[in-house]
Amino acid sequence: MAATVPGTPNPPVTAAIGTNVEITWDLPYNGGSPITGYIIRIRHFDGVNFSANTVYCDGLNTLTIINTRKCSVPISAITGDPYQLPWGTGVYADLQAFNTIGGGAVSSQGNGAVILIVPDPPINLENVPSITDAHQIGLTWQPGASTGGTAIT
Secondary structure: OOOOOOOOOOOEEEEEEEEEOOOOOOOOOOOOOOOOOOEEEEEOOOOOOEOOOOOOOOOOOOOHHHHHEEEEHHHHHOOOOOOOOOOOOOEEEEEEEEEEOEEOOOOOOOOOEEEEOOOOEEEEEEEEOOOOOOOOOOEEEEOOOOOOOOOOO
16 A cells, blocks of 8 residues: 555643643554654634744654654743733644655644743741731732742732
8 A cells, every 4th residue: 555644643732831831742643654744833812823833843843843742832932922822821732744745634623731820929928017916917028039920910
């Protein structure tokens, strides 16, 4: 039998890990010819359009990504152009596999890891004696080093 394009991959899995979103996927059927690359696309905030991030997730030219079926994109890249994903939203990705014959069908969208980073706890918590009495407690503090990516509310 002659080789064909790769099969449709299973949807990729996205996971928020630290300050990155990691995208992983299973090896699809190769169509009788080794997989030579992937296009990994991330869905925009509009919920319709997708774009590949070839800076951090170049599955066509980076052997490590091709061989491990994993890439990591900084959350700062996903919250910026062209994706514009606000904090607290899901990150959805799809995937297309390639071999020497060509590209197979694009997968369904993978699960949406929610991009949240918990802020650092406040520091230097202190009682304010001039405010504290039998009915109220006065406190002061400074914010922690990281806000978690959004303003502290």
